Every structure is written in C-alpha cells, then in structure tokens.
Amino acid sequence: MTGLRKVYTSTRGTFRRTKVQNIALDGIDLAIAPGELFGLLGANGAGKTTTVKILTTLLLPTSGSARVLGRDVVTETGAVRRQIGFVFGGERGLYWRLSGLDNLRYFADLYLIPPQVSKQRIPELLAKLGLAGREHDKVEGYSRGMKQRLHLARGLLNDPDVLFLDEPTIGLDPVGARDLRLLIRGLADAGKTIFLTTHYMFEADAICDRVAVIKKGQIVAQGTPGSIKQLVGEIGVVEFEVDAITPEGLDRLRALPGVSSVATADLELAVRVTVHCAHPPDVMTRLGLVLDGVSLHRVSAREATLEDAYVELVGDST
Amino acid sequence: MRALVRAAWRAFEVSLRLRVVSPWTYLNWLLFPVIFAAIGLFMLTSSGIDRVAYGVLGGGIIGFWSVAYLDGGNSIQDERWQGTLEQIFAVPTPLFVIVIGKILSSLLLGLMSFIPTVALAYFGFHAALPGLDPVRFAVSLGVLTLSFFVIAVALTPLFAVWRWAFTVLNGLEMAVYGLCGFMFPISQLPSWLQPISYLLSPTWATRALYASANPTPSANFVSWWLAALGLSAIYLGLSFLLYRFVDARARVTGQLALA
Numbered sequence: 001m002t003g004l005r006k007v008y009t010s011t012r013g014t015f016r017r018t019k020v021q022n023i024a025l026d027g028i029d030l031a032i033a034p035g036e037l038f039g040l041l042g043a044n045g046a047g048k049t050t051t052v053k054i055l056t057t058l059l060l061p062t063s064g065s066a067r068v069l070g071r072d073v074v075t076e077t078g079a080v081r082r083q084i085g086f087v088f089g090g091e092r093g094l095y096w097r098l099s100g101l102d103n104l105r106y107f108a109d110l111y112l113i114p115p116q117v118s119k120q121r122i123p124e125l126l127a128k129l130g131l132a133g134r135e136h137d138k139v140e141g142y143s144r145g146m147k148q149r150l151h152l153a154r155g156l157l158n159d160p161d162v163l164f165l166d167e168p169t170i171g172l173d174p175v176g177a178r179d180l181r182l183l184i185r186g187l188a189d190a191g192k193t194i195f196l197t198t199h200y201m202f203e204a205d206a207i208c209d210r211v212a213v214i215k216k217g218q219i220v221a222q223g224t225p226g227s228i229k230q231l232v233g234e235i236g237v238v239e240f241e242v243d244a245i246t247p248e249g250l251d252r253l254r255a256l257p258g259v260s261s262v263a264t265a266d267l268e269l270a271v272r273v274t275v276h277c278a279h280p281p282d283v284m285t286r287l288g289l290v291l292d293g294v295s296l297h298r299v300s301a302r303e304a305t306l307e308d309a310y311v312e313l314v315g316d317s318t
Numbered sequence: 319m320r321a322l323v324r325a326a327w328r329a330f331e332v333s334l335r336l337r338v339v340s341p342w343t344y345l346n347w348l349l350f351p352v353i354f355a356a357i358g359l360f361m362l363t364s365s366g367i368d369r370v371a372y373g374v375l376g377g378g379i380i381g382f383w384s385v386a387y388l389d390g391g392n393s394i395q396d397e398r399w400q401g402t403l404e405q406i407f408a409v410p411t412p413l414f415v416i417v418i419g420k421i422l423s424s425l426l427l428g429l430m431s432f433i434p435t436v437a438l439a440y441f442g443f444h445a446a447l448p449g450l451d452p453v454r455f456a457v458s459l460g461v462l463t464l465s466f467f468v469i470a471v472a473l474t475p476l477f478a479v480w481r482w483a484f485t486v487l488n489g490l491e492m493a494v495y496g497l498c499g500f501m502f503p504i505s506q507l508p509s510w511l512q513p514i515s516y517l518l519s520p521t522w523a524t525r526a527l528y529a530s531a532n533p534t535p536s537a538n539f540v541s542w543w544l545a546a547l548g549l550s551a552i553y554l555g556l557s558f559l560l561y562r563f564v565d566a567r568a569r570v571t572g573q574l575a576l577a
Contacts, residue, residue: 008571008572050572053404053572056408057408057569058404058407058408058569058572059569059570059572060566060569060570078410081408081409081410082410086408088401088404090401092400092401092402093400093401093402093404093405094400094401094402095332095336095400095402096400097335097336097339098332098335098336102332102335105328106328106329106332107405107409109321109324109325109327109328109411110325110328110329110406110409110410110411110416111409111410111411112321112322112324112325112410112411114321115324154405
C-alpha cells in the first residue's frame with residue numbers, strides 16, 4: 001500500500017443538505033511479507049475495515065495504490081479476487097436459512113472452484129474447523145462461534161494465498177476466541193499470508209508476527225509486538241484497587257512527575273486504577289501521600305503490554 | 319465458461335430454495351394474481367365484453383411480471399439486509415452471472431402464477447379460450463418471458479447501489495400493468511401515454527399473447543415479436559453499461575455494506 005487514502009462523501013441535514021467529507025484513510029503506507037501474520041490495530045472508526053475493504057476489492061481508494069500478490073486491487077480486480085479470501089467479523093454474511101454445507105457449496109461455485117476439488121475440500125474444511133456433523137443443520141441454529149468458523153471455512157474455500165480477517169473474534173466467548181486464534185496462527189504457520197484487524201491487543205500480541213497501529217486513518221507505529229512495546233519502553237504501569245476515588249485524587253495522581261496517563265475501571269466492589277508512568281517505583285512510594293486516607297489494595301507494578309503501548313500511541317481518540 | 323454456467327445454476331438453485339421458504343413469494347405468485355384475475359374475470363364476464371382472455375390471462379401476467387421484475391431486485395435487497403451482498407460482490411463470478419441465476423428462479427416462480435389464475439378462470443368463472451393458437455401462444459409467452467428476463471436483469475443491479483431503488487421500482491410495478499396492457503388493451507390509455515407503452519418490450523409481447531389467445535384478424539405476430547426482441551436487445555446493451563457503472567459506484571460509495 002502506498003499513500004492509500006479514502007474519503008467518503010456523505011450529506012448532513014434533512015431539508016438543507018450539505019455535503020460532508022469524512023477522511024477514513026489518510027495516506028497509508030504498509031508492506032506485508034508473504035507468509036506473515038500481520039495485525040492492524042485500531043479503535044472503532046480508525047480505518048481498519050476500510051483498509052481491508054480496499055484490499056479485498058470492495059472499495060476503491062480515493063488516491064494512492066494497493067497491490068495484493070503484485071496485482072493492483074483497482075485494475076486487476078478479477079485476479080485479486082481469485083487469490084484471496086476474506087472473513088468479516090459478526091454473524092451476518094451467511095445464508096441462515098441454508099445449511100452450512102449449502103453455504104459452502106454455493107460459495108465454492110461462485111469462486112469457480114472445480115466440483116471435484118470442492119467435493120474434497122469442503123469436508124476437509126468442515127473437519128478442520130470443527131463443523132463436521134453439523135454441516136446439514138441450518139445456519140440459524142448455529143452458535144456464534146460456529147457461524148464464525150463457517151465464515152472462516154468460506155474464506156478458505158479457494159485455498160487463498162492471502163487471507164483477510166476483519167475482527168474475526170468479535171463477540172466470541174473466550175474459549176471460542178482462543179480456538180479461532182489458534183486456527184489462525186496455524187494457517188499462518190502453514191504458509192498463508194494473513195492480514196488481521198482487531199482491537200483486542202492481547203490477540204495481536206499472541207499471534208501476530210508484526211502489527212501496525214492506525215489512528216484517524218494514519219499509521220502511527222508499526223513493527224513486531226515487541227518493538228511496539230519498546231516504543232513506549234520507558235513507560236511502566238502501576239495498578240491498584242481502591243474502594244472509591246475522587247476526581248481530585250485522580251488529578252493529584254496525574255500531577256505526579258513522570259505520569260503520562262491515569263485510567264480507571266469499575267470492578268464489582270472496587271475501582272481499579274491504572275497509572276502509566278516513567279518510573280513505577282517512584283509513583284508507588286508516593287501513592288500513600290497523594291491518596292491520603294484512601295485504602296489501597298492489590299498495588300502492583302508491571303512492564304507495559306501491547307495494550308499499554310497502544311493506549312499511549314492512540315490515546316482516547318479514534 | 320462451464321464454471322460460470324455452474325455458478326449461475328447454483329445461484330438459481332439457492333435463490334429458488336430461499337424463495338420457497340419466503341411468504342412474500344406466495345403472495346406474489348399465488349394470492350395477488352388470483353385477486354387481480356378474480357376482479358378482471360368478474361368485470362369482463364358479467365359485462366359481456368368479449369375480452370375474456372384479459373380475465374383469464376391478465377392475473378397470470380401480472381403475477382409473472384411482479385415476481386420476475388421485483389423478486390430479483392428484492393433478493394439483492396435481502397442480500398444487503400443479511401450481509402451477504404458484499405460476499406457475492408467480491409467473488410470471481412461477475413455479478414451479472416449471479417443475477418441471471420436469481421432472475422431465472424424468479425421467472426420459474428412467476429410462470430407458476432398462470433396455474434391459479436387459469437384454474438380460477440376455468441373452474442370459478444367457466445371462462446375458456448377456445449380460439450387459442452397454441453404455437454403462436456407458446457412463442458408469444460416465450461418472447462414475453464425473455465422481455466421480462468431482460469428487464470429484470472437490467473434493473474436488478476440498481477438495488478445494489480441505490481437503496482431507494484427498492485422503493486421506486488416497487489412503486490413503478492403497478493404502472494407497468496397499465497402501460498403494457500396486461501389487463502386491458504393499451505388503446506384504452508390516453509393517447510399521450512401510448513408512446514411510452516410502445517417503448518416497453520412487454521407491450522408488444524403481451525399484445526401478441528392476447529392475439530394468440532383470441533383470434534385477431536389484424537394481428538401481426540412477427541412484427542410484434544421482433545419489436546419486443548429488438549427493445550429487449552437495446553435494454554440488454556444498456557444494462558451492460560449499467561453493470562459497469564454499478565460496479566464502480568458500489569466500490570466508491572461502500573453502499574453494499576449498508577443495511
């Protein structure tokens with residue numbers, strides 16, 4: 001991808017309509033090596049899905065260029081479509097009133113796969129994705145995890161060289177999501193090039209070879225998960241729990257030397273406070289002074305995770 | 319080529335199976351044609367007008383038209399609602415091949431509209447078509463089917479890029495009943511409207527169909543068939559441009575994903 005830019009034009013107002021331009025992608029440059037599992041990380045609306053849709057030929061870029069397997073996604077649409085697979089997260093995108101097997105047969109023909117190949121490949125995919133035995137059931141009776149695995153089977157029907165996965169684990173239960181991540185990692189290990197979008201940092205950390213962080217349509221960092229963490233290498237994290245904390249208390253924490261951000265999360269009976277800072281031991285020794293009278297529980301310091309690095313890079317904006 | 323034919327066949331099969339379980343299909347090919355046929359038969363047989371063919375066949379033609387014209391497009395709208403429109407758009411099979419499969423299933427269901435309406439005419443109103451010329455009738459029905467097919471293939475991509483196409487084209491469905499003379503001769507229309515009728519291929523095919531069902535000395539079957547086929551060929555040429563436009567437009571606006 002070189003200088004990839006996408007601007008959507010929409011209208012605002014009911015009677016007096018005015019045109020509004022929304023910049024979804026603002027000059028993206030990315031290169032993904034064959035066999036790589038690449039993760040594009042970003043908040044909702046950051047431009048992840050737009051990027052995937054351009055690469056899968058569903059959208060045209062406003063400017064810039066993108067090539068998949070050396071083929072231009074704008075001018076060589078047919079060739080690109082034959083060599084890629086794609087899976088969008090969520091339950092939609094399947095024929096619920098047909099069986100899983102009928103869904104796969106239909107798409108096998110739309111991908112122009114010879115019958116003798118699809119007859120062999122479909123049962124293999126059903127077995128590999130844990131759907132064997134349920135293939136004759138209507139999709140409307142499938143669990144969300146089964147639907148997502150059926151999506152993945154559909155994406156693999158044409159044995160694509162490159163697979164695009166747009167938030168594939170969204171809405172899945174932890175076990176289903178873990179199983180799907182293992183499958184995706186297995187596909188990459190088997191030689192498939194995979195372009196994955198997610199906003200689950202641990203997911204990217206666990207399976208991606210390289211990642212890029214996108215913010216407001218621009219790439220703000222890219223590299224291995226380890227190198228991204230090193231970008232905020234000086235940052236450590238102090239976490240603790242309190243029964244309650246006042247806005248003034250949070251302001252005093254933010255005012256401590258070396259503190260870059262403070263976030264809170266409501267737990268069932270407490271509030272967890274996460275402090276990103278340059279020198280965790282210094283912050284820990286000052287906690288008692290800053291939060292005088294507040295009882296602190298489970299105070300700990302740890303190294304920054306990919307999620308911490310992501311929060312530092314992206315902040316609270318999309 | 320064989321792979322594309324197989325893809326169209328699968329689209330036909332899947333489309334047919336999805337319609338068989340949809341209540342709308344039964345409204346369109348069974349209930350609505352019977353209602354129109356019943357009204358037409360009641361008016362034409364009780365008033366003594368010698369146009370019983372319009373009562374016997376009119377409801378069937380309307381049902382055929384409704385299913386052929388709208389079901390293909392509505393099925394694209396259904397694809398949008400269930401999130402599969404992007405999936406079928408991004409496969410190597412061109413969209414028009416998938417649409418052809420869908421429309422063929424519409425035509426099959428649409429043709430079935432003649433079963434309840436002809437049965438109603440025969441058993442309910444004792445109306446028959448004793449002067450029917452079977453060969454000319456079969457050819458005229460074939461030409462009518464082709465003209466419906468081409469119109470449906472041409473208009474269906476509009477549903478993919480413009481959500482308002484669903485509303486507008488549904489609204490125009492009934493206008494065509496009158497403009498093409500499905501239930502009465504277009505000579506009954508105001509003279510300023512008749513030129514519009516002449517630009518619509520079903521007008522000529524319908525005229526031939528009714529003439530073959532009811533002996534008409536002035537009938538010029540070959541000219542009417544050729545007029546319907548010629549207009550269909552023009553529509554087909556325009557639809558080629560429309561498909562190219564739709565492909566580009568859909569990829570610019572991202573409308574395929576919008577429900």
